[in-house]
Amino acid sequence: MKKELLEVGYAVPRQDARAKVTGEEKYALDHYPENLLWAGAKRAGVAHGRILEIDFAAAEALPGVFAVLTRKDVPGTNRQGIVHKDQPVLAGERVRHRGDPVALVLAENREVLAQALSLIRVEIEPLPAVFDPEEALKPDAPRIHERGNLLLHAKIEKGKAEEAFSECAVVVVETFEAPCQEHCFLETENGVAWQEPDGKIVMIVSTQAPFRDRFEIAHALGLEAGSIRIISPYLGGAFGGKDGATVQCLLALAALHAQGRPVKMWWEREESFAAGYKRHAARMYYRAGARADGTLHALQCRLYYDSGAYAHLGGEVLELGMEHAGGPYRIPHTDIEGWCVYTNNPIGGAMRGFGVCQVSFAFERVMDLLAAKLGLDPLDFRLKNALQRGDRNCTGVTLVHSTGIVPCLEALKRHALWTGREKWKLSAGPFKKRGAGLAAVFNAMGYGRGLPDSAVAKVEFTPEGRFRIYSGVPDMGQGNATAFLQIAGEILCQDASRLELIQPDTERCLPAGSSSAGRTTYTFGNALIRACREMKAKLCHRAALVLMADEERGFALLPGKVRHLPSGRDVDLDFLARLLPEADRSSVGQTVMPVSQDVPDTGKGFIIGFPHVFFSYAAHLAYVEIDELTGKIEVREYLAVTEGGRVINPQGFEQQVHGAVAQGIGYALMEQVALDQGQILNPNFADYLLPTSLDVPDIVSVSVETVEPTGPFGMKGIGEVGANAPVPAIAGAVEDAIGVRLTRSPFTGGRVLSMLEETP
Amino acid sequence: MVRFVLNGKDMQIDAPPDRRVVDLLREDLGLTGTKEGCGAGECGACTVLVDGETRLSCLMLAVQLEGRQVTTIEGLQRETGAGLHPVQEAFVEYGAVQCGFCTPGMALSAVRIIRRNPDPTRAEIREGLSGNLCRCTGYVKIVEAVEAAAWKMSNKPPEKPAKDAAP
Numbered sequence: 001m002k003k004e005l006l007e008v009g010y011a012v013p014r015q016d017a018r019a020k021v022t023g024e025e026k027y028a029l030d031h032y033p034e035n036l037l038w039a040g041a042k043r044a045g046v047a048h049g050r051i052l053e054i055d056f057a058a059a060e061a062l063p064g065v066f067a068v069l070t071r072k073d074v075p076g077t078n079r080q081g082i083v084h085k086d087q088p089v090l091a092g093e094r095v096r097h098r099g100d101p102v103a104l105v106l107a108e109n110r111e112v113l114a115q116a117l118s119l120i121r122v123e124i125e126p127l128p129a130v131f132d133p134e135e136a137l138k139p140d141a142p143r144i145h146e147r148g149n150l151l152l153h154a155k156i157e158k159g160k161a162e163e164a165f166s167e168c169a170v171v172v173v174e175t176f177e178a179p180c181q182e183h184c185f186l187e188t189e190n191g192v193a194w195q196e197p198d199g200k201i202v203m204i205v206s207t208q209a210p211f212r213d214r215f216e217i218a219h220a221l222g223l224e225a226g227s228i229r230i231i232s233p234y235l236g237g238a239f240g241g242k243d244g245a246t247v248q249c250l251l252a253l254a255a256l257h258a259q260g261r262p263v264k265m266w267w268e269r270e271e272s273f274a275a276g277y278k279r280h281a282a283r284m285y286y287r288a289g290a291r292a293d294g295t296l297h298a299l300q301c302r303l304y305y306d307s308g309a310y311a312h313l314g315g316e317v318l319e320l321g322m323e324h325a326g327g328p329y330r331i332p333h334t335d336i337e338g339w340c341v342y343t344n345n346p347i348g349g350a351m352r353g354f355g356v357c358q359v360s361f362a363f364e365r366v367m368d369l370l371a372a373k374l375g376l377d378p379l380d381f382r383l384k385n386a387l388q389r390g391d392r393n394c395t396g397v398t399l400v401h402s403t404g405i406v407p408c409l410e411a412l413k414r415h416a417l418w419t420g421r422e423k424w425k426l427s428a429g430p431f432k433k434r435g436a437g438l439a440a441v442f443n444a445m446g447y448g449r450g451l452p453d454s455a456v457a458k459v460e461f462t463p464e465g466r467f468r469i470y471s472g473v474p475d476m477g478q479g480n481a482t483a484f485l486q487i488a489g490e491i492l493c494q495d496a497s498r499l500e501l502i503q504p505d506t507e508r509c510l511p512a513g514s515s516s517a518g519r520t521t522y523t524f525g526n527a528l529i530r531a532c533r534e535m536k537a538k539l540c541h542r543a544a545l546v547l548m549a550d551e552e553r554g555f556a557l558l559p560g561k562v563r564h565l566p567s568g569r570d571v572d573l574d575f576l577a578r579l580l581p582e583a584d585r586s587s588v589g590q591t592v593m594p595v596s597q598d599v600p601d602t603g604k605g606f607i608i609g610f611p612h613v614f615f616s617y618a619a620h621l622a623y624v625e626i627d628e629l630t631g632k633i634e635v636r637e638y639l640a641v642t643e644g645g646r647v648i649n650p651q652g653f654e655q656q657v658h659g660a661v662a663q664g665i666g667y668a669l670m671e672q673v674a675l676d677q678g679q680i681l682n683p684n685f686a687d688y689l690l691p692t693s694l695d696v697p698d699i700v701s702v703s704v705e706t707v708e709p710t711g712p713f714g715m716k717g718i719g720e721v722g723a724n725a726p727v728p729a730i731a732g733a734v735e736d737a738i739g740v741r742l743t744r745s746p747f748t749g750g751r752v753l754s755m756l757e758e759t760p
Numbered sequence: 761m762v763r764f765v766l767n768g769k770d771m772q773i774d775a776p777p778d779r780r781v782v783d784l785l786r787e788d789l790g791l792t793g794t795k796e797g798c799g800a801g802e803c804g805a806c807t808v809l810v811d812g813e814t815r816l817s818c819l820m821l822a823v824q825l826e827g828r829q830v831t832t833i834e835g836l837q838r839e840t841g842a843g844l845h846p847v848q849e850a851f852v853e854y855g856a857v858q859c860g861f862c863t864p865g866m867a868l869s870a871v872r873i874i875r876r877n878p879d880p881t882r883a884e885i886r887e888g889l890s891g892n893l894c895r896c897t898g899y900v901k902i903v904e905a906v907e908a909a910a911w912k913m914s915n916k917p918p919e920k921p922a923k924d925a926a927p
């Protein structure tokens with residue numbers, strides 16, 4: 001290993017890359033303990049119905065079947081859910097979407113498991129079902145849950161929107177629709193679990209929230225959270241889809257019935273589509289107005305998010321949608337109302353851009369339309385209205401922290417891709433049309449008020465003289481583990497050979513929340529800074545004892561040693577390491593993210609997670625070329641300018657921007673969970689299309705470095721913001737090229753072509 | 761009984777002929793570097809090299825390995841003697857790895873691209889990688905890494921023993 005200091009601000013290659021590129025890294029999926037059983041769920045296959053009978057006699061009698069479990073075998077509440085506990089581990093009386101599990105089979109191998117699942121006969125009396133959130137709100141709609149179909153309704157009002165419209169010179173009214181998007185992490189939901197002789201459940205699972213998982217399982221199965229140990233290795237992708245229980249409760253239930261044998265559950269791709277969480281489909285009614293001088297003046301919008309059969313984080317996703325509904329702009333009068341509604345569709349949940357992706361489509365298109373009506377340059381119009389520190393955002397919250405949309409837009413305006421766009425557009429080939437589109441977006445960081453966004457970090461000085469960081473937040477691929485090592489290396493002044501990182505394990509690490517919400521490196525990083533500073537002070541103090549120095553001042557922690565600068569004498573870390581007793585080896589740091597102090601009234605709508613005070617910002621530019629014969633859109637160039645405070649690792653930063661943009665391009669051009677009566681018509685990668693290497697251009701990422709003084713070394717989370725801009729930027733580019741106004745995504749060739757044909 | 765060469769080692773394995781190769785590798789032989797993302801030949805995560813060609817191990821049965829040379833990600837280092845293969849090195853250095861789940865298959869596809877065409881254009885690299893899905897990277901850094909590896913391999917070819925040299 002190269003003896004290079006791990007420091008903040010350098011493009012340090014990922015510390016996990018080597019083990020991943022050689023195949024040595026063990027993901028949850030790579031664990032096959034001896035003597036394991038395979039678990040699998042029988043899915044309802046009916047969108048809404050009453051379970052009359054589950055006949056599993058034939059399955060149970062099949063040689064190699066270890067157990068068949070149903071609702072009556074579930075101890076505890078049988079209910080899971082992060083905020084609202086409305087989702088059964090195993091459905092007993094009702095099924096609310098086709099992917100609801102009704103029975104759990106444990107078998108000796110996968111072949112027997114598949115056969116046993118096919119032998120289970122489930123008799124379900126179908127009930128009237130509803131698949132559209134607005135339909136589901138009608139008084140005569142079928143009731144999906146006892147308390148009705150409304151998961152959450154809230155209203156944000158600022159100023160007097162209705163009156164303000166009469167003061168506007170231009171007004172735009174438009175309706176937008178964005179579909180359900182699948183995360184498509186390549187490692188599907190999986191884990192292995194077993195029960196130890198003392199009753200403890202141990203689980204190695206692909207999860208974003210190991211510490212919360214214990215409580216989910218405990219609540220659902222009537223266990224003690226302390227009797228559950230969750231280990232979360234590096235994830236093969238997650239993007240929000242592994243935040244919340246996927247296999248966890250089923251697997252723990254299986255372990256309870258496996259007589260100490262390990263059980264493995266691994267959802268196949270089609271099952272991941274059917275039962276996994278998805279980005280919420282949304283319908284958005286927008287009305288926005290600006291004054292003749294080019295200032296935004298009024299916004300009214302009505303947002304309907306389809307939660308599917310259960311809540312998961314639907315209310316919180318809608319909340320972020322509403323909070324971002326006005327874009328990164330000053331708007332004096334807003335009236336934002338939202339509904340998150342149960343339907344019999346698959347379950348909506350967290351996904352990168354968490355509710356913001358959808359409204360960004362709507363708002364940024366509205367900005368283009370207003371600019372056109374006003375005869376203003378779309379970039380200048382945005383700049384004129386862009387939020388700055390000290391402004392109130394569209395919910396009325398005062399922005400007291402770093403607010404960098406202006407530098408993003410200014411950097412974009414200076415960039416050659418912006419200044420050269422007209423020239424590029426003119427050089428389209430035959431039957432091709434070219435256009436450029438712009439989007440300015442933002443994304444909140446952290447859990448928001450009402451749910452403390454906290455982390456506890458521990459660093460240990462091992463007897464071998466190494467520093468071991470106990471990470472409490474999983475690395476789902478976003479690179480936080482490397483950022484943690486850089487933060488520790490920076491403070492402790494050590495190279496990679498003296499630093500190691502333990503992936504989250506609820507028995508060894510300390511609670512640090514979930515890997516989500518753009519808060520992973522911010523919150524854990526701040527806690528880690530404290531732990532490392534304490535460790536550094538400790539080692540300087542202990543070195544002072546060794547050297548019998550009169551005072552602790554003048555000591556520096558250096559690679560492999562502590563030096564007394566006044567005398568030049570060194571104490572080797574290896575020596576100190578052998579000296580320290582066990583009780584003196586660890587330092588712990590903890591932090592809680594600051595929250596907003598001015599909280600707008602939203603009625604009784606938001607219980608937790610509102611409002612936010614930290615946001616990252618981005619301005620994107622897309623060059624598209626449209627084939628007039630097929631309608632196919634090709635993204636030819638892409639520029640992403642991002643503001644996320646200081647950058648801890650420029651390579652990791654770019655990786656996050658590239659990945660977010662690629663997912664956004666997919667959402668713009670091809671991705672949609674196609675649903676018919678709650679059934680997914682494209683539950684595989686042959687029919688659900690993802691961007692390949694041929695669909696994503698060479699994305700140019702520019703970082704506008706500001707500083708967020710509360711963040712670790714000035715950083716903010718930027719993992720999500722980049723996913724919000726591609727849909728509106730590409731739609732804008734298409735309108736620029738061919739004058740077609742796209743209000744429903746994805747913008748498939750067929751859709752574009754039919755709109756082209758309708759255009760006179 | 762299936763006989764084949766796996767990462768340079770002669771294998772005789774008593775596997776049912778309809779055992780999927782991905783299961784044979786991962787479960788029976790513990791070579792979990794080969795991943796499975798879809799089980800239907802659509803994502804490329806399970807890519808291995810069979811007689812130097814990229815093959816999807818989720819669509820191959822054990823019996824199809826009879827007499828073949830198989831290289832998995834675990835065997836790639838062997839090909840260069842010691843240390844990482846230049847493709848692996850470039851993946852690390854150029855930031856082509858995020859979650860890493862597509863990486864083994866992607867790296868093997870990259871090796872085949874360069875073997876077939878030591879000086880590929882970016883468009884050819886993109887074409888050659890288009891059967892391997894990656895959900896994390898947007899492919900930009902993967903393409904850069906393959907380009908860099910190709911360059912490195914053509915400028916500094918690994919030293920060959922004299923007997924392998926062309927007459």
